[in-house]
Amino acid sequence: MNYHLKQIPERTTKPRTTGFTMVMDKGLSIREVEDMLEISGDYIDIVKLGWATSFVTKNLKEKLAVYKAAGIPVYLGGTLFEAFIVRDQFSDYQKVLDEFGLEYAEVSDGSIVLDHDRKCEYISTLAKQVTVLSEVGSKDAEKIIPPYKWIEQMQTELDAGAWKVIGEARESGNVGLFRDSGEVRQGLVEEILTKIPEEKILWEAPQKEQQVWFIKLIGSNVNLGNIAPNEVIPLETIRLGLRGDTFDYFLDKV
Amino acid sequence: MNYHLKQIPERTTKPRTTGFTMVMDKGLSIREVEDMLEISGDYIDIVKLGWATSFVTKNLKEKLAVYKAAGIPVYLGGTLFEAFIVRDQFSDYQKVLDEFGLEYAEVSDGSIVLDHDRKCEYISTLAKQVTVLSEVGSKDAEKIIPPYKWIEQMQTELDAGAWKVIGEARESGNVGLFRDSGEVRQGLVEEILTKIPEEKILWEAPQKEQQVWFIKLIGSNVNLGNIAPNEVIPLETIRLGLRGDTFDYFLDKV
Amino acid sequence: MNYHLKQIPERTTKPRTTGFTMVMDKGLSIREVEDMLEISGDYIDIVKLGWATSFVTKNLKEKLAVYKAAGIPVYLGGTLFEAFIVRDQFSDYQKVLDEFGLEYAEVSDGSIVLDHDRKCEYISTLAKQVTVLSEVGSKDAEKIIPPYKWIEQMQTELDAGAWKVIGEARESGNVGLFRDSGEVRQGLVEEILTKIPEEKILWEAPQKEQQVWFIKLIGSNVNLGNIAPNEVIPLETIRLGLRGDTFDYFLDKV
Numbered sequence: 078m079n080y081h082l083k084q085i086p087e088r089t090t091k092p093r094t095t096g097f098t099m100v101m102d103k104g105l106s107i108r109e110v111e112d113m114l115e116i117s118g119d120y121i122d123i124v125k126l127g128w129a130t131s132f133v134t135k136n137l138k139e140k141l142a143v144y145k146a147a148g149i150p151v152y153l154g155g156t157l158f159e160a161f162i163v164r165d166q167f168s169d170y171q172k173v174l175d176e177f178g179l180e181y182a183e184v185s186d187g188s189i190v191l192d193h194d195r196k197c198e199y200i201s202t203l204a205k206q207v208t209v210l211s212e213v214g215s216k217d218a219e220k221i222i223p224p225y226k227w228i229e230q231m232q233t234e235l236d237a238g239a240w241k242v243i244g245e246a247r248e249s250g251n252v253g254l255f256r257d258s259g260e261v262r263q264g265l266v267e268e269i270l271t272k273i274p275e276e277k278i279l280w281e282a283p284q285k286e287q288q289v290w291f292i293k294l295i296g297s298n299v300n301l302g303n304i305a306p307n308e309v310i311p312l313e314t315i316r317l318g319l320r321g322d323t324f325d326y327f328l329d330k331v
Numbered sequence: 332m333n334y335h336l337k338q339i340p341e342r343t344t345k346p347r348t349t350g351f352t353m354v355m356d357k358g359l360s361i362r363e364v365e366d367m368l369e370i371s372g373d374y375i376d377i378v379k380l381g382w383a384t385s386f387v388t389k390n391l392k393e394k395l396a397v398y399k400a401a402g403i404p405v406y407l408g409g410t411l412f413e414a415f416i417v418r419d420q421f422s423d424y425q426k427v428l429d430e431f432g433l434e435y436a437e438v439s440d441g442s443i444v445l446d447h448d449r450k451c452e453y454i455s456t457l458a459k460q461v462t463v464l465s466e467v468g469s470k471d472a473e474k475i476i477p478p479y480k481w482i483e484q485m486q487t488e489l490d491a492g493a494w495k496v497i498g499e500a501r502e503s504g505n506v507g508l509f510r511d512s513g514e515v516r517q518g519l520v521e522e523i524l525t526k527i528p529e530e531k532i533l534w535e536a537p538q539k540e541q542q543v544w545f546i547k548l549i550g551s552n553v554n555l556g557n558i559a560p561n562e563v564i565p566l567e568t569i570r571l572g573l574r575g576d577t578f579d580y581f582l583d584k585v
Numbered sequence: 586m587n588y589h590l591k592q593i594p595e596r597t598t599k600p601r602t603t604g605f606t607m608v609m610d611k612g613l614s615i616r617e618v619e620d621m622l623e624i625s626g627d628y629i630d631i632v633k634l635g636w637a638t639s640f641v642t643k644n645l646k647e648k649l650a651v652y653k654a655a656g657i658p659v660y661l662g663g664t665l666f667e668a669f670i671v672r673d674q675f676s677d678y679q680k681v682l683d684e685f686g687l688e689y690a691e692v693s694d695g696s697i698v699l700d701h702d703r704k705c706e707y708i709s710t711l712a713k714q715v716t717v718l719s720e721v722g723s724k725d726a727e728k729i730i731p732p733y734k735w736i737e738q739m740q741t742e743l744d745a746g747a748w749k750v751i752g753e754a755r756e757s758g759n760v761g762l763f764r765d766s767g768e769v770r771q772g773l774v775e776e777i778l779t780k781i782p783e784e785k786i787l788w789e790a791p792q793k794e795q796q797v798w799f800i801k802l803i804g805s806n807v808n809l810g811n812i813a814p815n816e817v818i819p820l821e822t823i824r825l826g827l828r829g830d831t832f833d834y835f836l837d838k839v
Contacts, residue, residue, distance in 0.1 A: 079640055079685075080640070081677065082668055082672060082677075083672045104371065104561060104564030106366035106367070106370040107369065107370075108362065108366050108369075111616075112616050113614070115614050115615065116615075116643050117612065117642075128573065128574050129571075129573035130564050130565065130568055131333060132333055132568065132571070133332065133333075133371075134370060134371075135369060135371070135372075136369065137333050156573065156574065160578070161336065173334045188575045188579065307611070310612030310638050311638065314636060314638055314640065314641060319641075319664065319668055320636050320637065320664065324664065324667070328671060357815070357818060357819055358625065358818030359624070360624040361620075381819075382827065382829065383828065386827055387586065387818055387821045388625075389623060389624050410827065414590055414827055415590065418591045420591065423588070430588070431587075441829060470829040
């Protein structure tokens with residue numbers, strides 16, 4: 078840190094298993110990646126190339142090389158996995174992971190109907206090739222999954238070999254874990270936490286209020302995802318009780 | 332594309348007459364322009380320097396040179412045209428176009444009252460100098476133009492020499508084609524399309540939901556404008572059915 | 586300016602005492618700072634490193650050097666001052682200002698309870714070391730300070746040695762001077778202006794509608810703050826009557 082302040086909550090350091098931050102890159106240029114890493118690379122644990130943006134992004138290999146040089150793993154958004162699955166191109170997807178030297182992958186069913194046993198098979202097959210993040214929750218605001226189902230799916234996906242399970246939110250933060258308004262489905266989150274260890278969960282929380290809510294519930298070292306590149310530094314200050322939103326909260330605790 | 336996926340809607344390629352994307356640059360630096368072009372230049376068909384931002388932007392000539400080298404035409408926002416007209420400086424405006432080597436220009440009346448015949452005269456005069464885009468629709472949310480008038484104005488402006496007509500939305504997407512809430516005036520758009528060929532129209536649609544709506548109505552190769560620089564890649568995935576919003580839609584079609 | 590337009594409101598130039606623009610940098614990289622200064626440096630009078638972002642920003646000294654070379658003063662957000670005060674580390678805060686060569690500082694009580702006499706003592710102590718901006722208004726949307734109190738506090742803080750007083754808004758623009766919805770507390774602002782000279786006030790106004798409102802009330806050369814880096818050019822056009830929002834307004838006046 079740049080100077081000394083007393084009573085700052087302890088933060089985990091890299092390689093983190095809790096307290097990690099997943100950034101959503103939805104089309105950064107190489108220089109923009111360099112800029113983000115220069116200023117906030119220490120606080121970025123993993124990067125998702127949002128949905129299927131990798132399909133149309135120029136200089137993809139050069140960009141992946143920049144992340145690799147910084148020791149930051151990258152995975153392709155779950156929608157891309159689904160795009161391959163729905164076209165019956167799973168083996169092509171596996172080749173893409175190899176060709177681009179990717180060591181992480183996401184398995185999801187936010188936009189397709191996928192039998193849950195079949196989803197778990199994909200997880201366990203891919204887990205032999207890469208580290209798998211699996212995602213629970215639909216991108217369709219109409220599809221409300223009850224809490225016991227979230228828990229059941231998360232548990233079986235972890236059992237199938239997922240490294241972590243992701244709670245869905247999209248870039249906008251208004252589906253899955255959240256209501257249309259962006260408000261957290263609090264009962265859902267609290268019920269999940271009674272059964273699934275929090276270090277196994279990556280909560281997508283793109284909006285500041287959502288990040289604050291999770292940090293107050295779980296602490297500085299909650300795993301948060303879908304963070305926009307220019308919100309990494311602000312998020313870090315919220316984790317440390319150094320922004321108005323959590324200022325009081327941590328003073329009482331540390 | 333970076334890998335192969337089956338059943339992807341066909342996209343037009345440059346030089347496009349349909350399916351083109353107009354980006355709004357409201358003050359990018361030269362390096363930011365370079366970054367945008369590096370990552371998404373193939374998907375950008377024309378750039379608008381929003382409203383009168385060109386008046387206060389430093390290094391304007393150097394910036395225009397970067398776009399020119401990439402083969403991407405640039406035009407100055409219609410509000411600037413209006414600023415010259417309202418000050419009775421039309422010939423000065425023509426000189427500005429020359430001095431900066433601009434080959435496209437916008438004629439609009441979103442912020443001024445301009446007799447429609449007079450507007451068409453400006454279009455036909457400028458059409459001898461540059462390629463003209465003319466814009467229909469007011470920036471004033473209170474001024475509702477009925478559909479028959481939109482059609483009449485669009486047609487006479489095309490007859491006067493406009494290359495394409497633009498449906499107004501502003502940077503925010505809440506006037507002209509859209510309601511205060513950003514919702515599309517669907518009846519208006521559908522009625523326009525019964526009379527004006529869609530390849531002659533450039534729909535300003537800055538919000539994602541607006542882009543999705545037009546793509547579902549008209550297809551992947553609809554002309555869309557006022558796209559923010561960091562939304563070019565996301566828009567391209569929506570056009571291709573590779574983001575949640577149009578994922579199902581195109582699968583049924585291709 | 587890049588070309589000549591008649592009837593443009595006169596703008597102050599650097600060093601400005603009115604009409605100045607304060608930008609909020611919440612974690613720009615060095616290259617992003619360079620880009621912002623290249624394109625809009627002439628319109629930026631002072632930069633705030635938002636709240637305590639300076640605590641976690643890498644290469645802080647190098648970044649400050651870029652601002653210094655451009656002749657643009659930088660200060661650390663008031664929340665950082667409060668973080669030191671609440672930990673009883675005021676003298677450490679003074680050392681931080683020295684160590685980083687800062688010539689401006691903010692004194693605020695947006696997130697802490699601070700006796701007002703004590704606040705004024707901090708202002709007068711710091712005023713011997715640096716130029717002080719003091720801020721009035723809470724970050725807590727529930728805490729409504731009545732107008733007479735705003736005025737009393739602003740006046741005593743100026744008397745204590747503050748160079749300018751800041752009206753609080755946060756990055757989001759929905760507390761302090763503004764209602765939850767972002768709407769200006771008009772009566773409050775107008776009452777303040779009956780007592781405090783407007784050149785002594787810096788109004789935080791991150792949202793476009795807020796900027797427009799202040800410009801229409803006070804004029805092109807109102808002091809505005811919490812401007813996002815990519816909104817500096819747009820703001821400049823609003824000040825000059827060259828965006829739809831103030832287009833008519835200034836035509837009648839100039």
